Amino acid sequence: MPGAIGPRASAAAPDVVLSVEGLSRRYGEKPAVDGVSFAVRRREIVGLLGPNGAGKTTTINMILGVLEPSGGAIRIGAHDVARERSRALALANFAAVYAALPGNLTVAENLRYFGLIYGVRPLGARIEALLAQFELGRLRDTKCGLLSSGEQTRVALAKALLNRPQLLLLDEPTASLDPSAAQIIRTQIRQLASAADCGILWTSHNMYEVEAVCDRVLFLARGRILLEGDPRRLPAEHGVASLEELFIRLAREPLADP
Amino acid sequence: MRLRPIAGIVLRQFYLLRGSPTRVLPLFAWVAIDIVLWGFITRYLNAVSGSHIDFVPQLLGAVLLWDFFTRIMQGVTTAFLEDIWSRNFLNLFATPLRISEYVSGLVATSVITSALGLIVMLLLATLVFGLQFFQLGLALVPLLLVLFVFGIALGVLASAMVLRLGPASEWLVWPLPALLSPFAGVFYPLATLPGWMRAIGEALPAAYVFEGLRAAVAGQGLRVAPLGIGAVLAVAYLAVAALVFGRVFRHVVRSGLLARYSAESVS
Numbered sequence: 001m002p003g004a005i006g007p008r009a010s011a012a013a014p015d016v017v018l019s020v021e022g023l024s025r026r027y028g029e030k031p032a033v034d035g036v037s038f039a040v041r042r043r044e045i046v047g048l049l050g051p052n053g054a055g056k057t058t059t060i061n062m063i064l065g066v067l068e069p070s071g072g073a074i075r076i077g078a079h080d081v082a083r084e085r086s087r088a089l090a091l092a093n094f095a096a097v098y099a100a101l102p103g104n105l106t107v108a109e110n111l112r113y114f115g116l117i118y119g120v121r122p123l124g125a126r127i128e129a130l131l132a133q134f135e136l137g138r139l140r141d142t143k144c145g146l147l148s149s150g151e152q153t154r155v156a157l158a159k160a161l162l163n164r165p166q167l168l169l170l171d172e173p174t175a176s177l178d179p180s181a182a183q184i185i186r187t188q189i190r191q192l193a194s195a196a197d198c199g200i201l202w203t204s205h206n207m208y209e210v211e212a213v214c215d216r217v218l219f220l221a222r223g224r225i226l227l228e229g230d231p232r233r234l235p236a237e238h239g240v241a242s243l244e245e246l247f248i249r250l251a252r253e254p255l256a257d258p
Numbered sequence: 259m260r261l262r263p264i265a266g267i268v269l270r271q272f273y274l275l276r277g278s279p280t281r282v283l284p285l286f287a288w289v290a291i292d293i294v295l296w297g298f299i300t301r302y303l304n305a306v307s308g309s310h311i312d313f314v315p316q317l318l319g320a321v322l323l324w325d326f327f328t329r330i331m332q333g334v335t336t337a338f339l340e341d342i343w344s345r346n347f348l349n350l351f352a353t354p355l356r357i358s359e360y361v362s363g364l365v366a367t368s369v370i371t372s373a374l375g376l377i378v379m380l381l382l383a384t385l386v387f388g389l390q391f392f393q394l395g396l397a398l399v400p401l402l403l404v405l406f407v408f409g410i411a412l413g414v415l416a417s418a419m420v421l422r423l424g425p426a427s428e429w430l431v432w433p434l435p436a437l438l439s440p441f442a443g444v445f446y447p448l449a450t451l452p453g454w455m456r457a458i459g460e461a462l463p464a465a466y467v468f469e470g471l472r473a474a475v476a477g478q479g480l481r482v483a484p485l486g487i488g489a490v491l492a493v494a495y496l497a498v499a500a501l502v503f504g505r506v507f508r509h510v511v512r513s514g515l516l517a518r519y520s521a522e523s524v525s
Contacts, residue, residue: 027514066516104274
């Protein structure tokens with residue numbers, strides 16, 4: 001499959017909330033992420049797709065500043081993550097299925113704890129608004145470790161919105177949800193992108209979800225972006241019936257390389 | 259450095275203590291047991307020695323100060339380990355939180371928890387065993403201060419060690435005070451030790467505190483010069499600890515260890 005990379009937003013464009021340029025990460029000689037460049041604009045949901053081990057979580061970890069890139073640059077808003085880590089991360093937030101909030105704190109305690117760390121003001125009002133938005137009011141005094149997966153996801157999303165981020169990173173946010181709960185979350189996030197004026201980078205293995213939510217997708221395999229485009233038009237452009245079929249073709253094709 | 263993120267770190271520890279009596283109990287229980295045990299030992303020694311030496315301020319005072327030092331150190335490491343136990347590193351370090359703010363939050367938590375332990379120890383030692391600790395007056399302030407700074411330094415160093423070596427190295431943290439105590443001359447003058455042990459002891463700020471305590475109890479007043487050396491050493495250890503923690507943090511971000519701390523939770 002040819003690498004049909006679409007036009008990228010310039011880092012200088014005012015509506016770009018995330019700019020990734022030539023990002024790479026090596027473990028020894030093995031590249032986990034290899035020269036990846038892309039941008040996320042305000043009110044845009046970008047899907048980061050790829051098979052297991054493609055480099056999605058590595059990319060997200062580098063954007064979040066918990067993993068140092070081997071090369072390249074990441075800017076969140078106007079701030080370089082490497083040089084202005086604190087200012088850059090103040091504009092972002094994330095929710096990931098593998099990063100549960102401390103289970104020995106209640107829902108309200110977790111939101112207050114992270115709200116203080118993010119410097120949210122006025123914090124009390126913000127927490128109440130998020131408890132209402134994610135229907136967590138009756139669970140406010142329940143320890144997070146006792147919540148169901150779906151409830152934990154809603155708490156994680158509430159935490160991810162505490163600081164009204166310009167950039168929201170969601171790593172498989174609906175992976176542990178039933179179809180009904182997942183649909184509600186998708187709708188909320190879709191509304192959020194336009195209402196809160198933020199850009200969202202979303203990873204998922206659910207191609208139905210990706211088609212429903214994402215404005216644009218990036219196919220990542222072996223640490224490289226193989227393809228970029230509108231998830232509703234890409235299958236036809238590449239002569240396949242569905243996004244899932246395209247995913248499978250892309251996921252398998254690089255593996256056949258010598 | 260901003261106050262709100264530091265308050266967040268402290269508040270998290272307060273929530274943990276409020277939500278779990280099993281976390282509150284160790285703040286008081288072990289120090290109380292130590293005071294009771296050593297209180298009766300000193301009473302017995304006073305009864306059988308027949309000398310004019312009062313062992314209460316000599317030994318019980320030393321136990322109280324050593325427990326204070328241990329609580330300070332463990333206060334920092336326990337607060338840090340809470341983030342390891344709850345796999346919270348990704349949530350925590352993907353925020354605007356600065357390392358200086360995080361460490362300050364750990365230190366502030368330790369100040370509060372160890373102060374609670376100190377109050378319990380003082381009450382028990384004074385009311386039950388007649389320790390007149392405040393007779394030492396202002397001499398107490400520098401003694402406690404040097405131990406406090408050294409305890410913080412050791413706690414930060416121990417946390418850096420766990421961050422670098424991984425969660426399995428946690429068991430190395432707990433015996434650290436016991437490992438230092440023979441060299442620090444908690445219950446005996448440094449002169450008692452053989453040369454090589456005395457040399458190690460003289461590199462520990464705590465040794466100057468306990469020499470100072472013995473001198474003050476013996477009515478010789480506060481020995482400013484040796485305690486000054488202890489204070490300089492304590493500040494130097496703190497500076498080294500802060501430097502080491504910062505370097506270890508940069509290393510775990512560079513090497514990918516920090517990201518893997520969270521990845522372990524899904525494996």
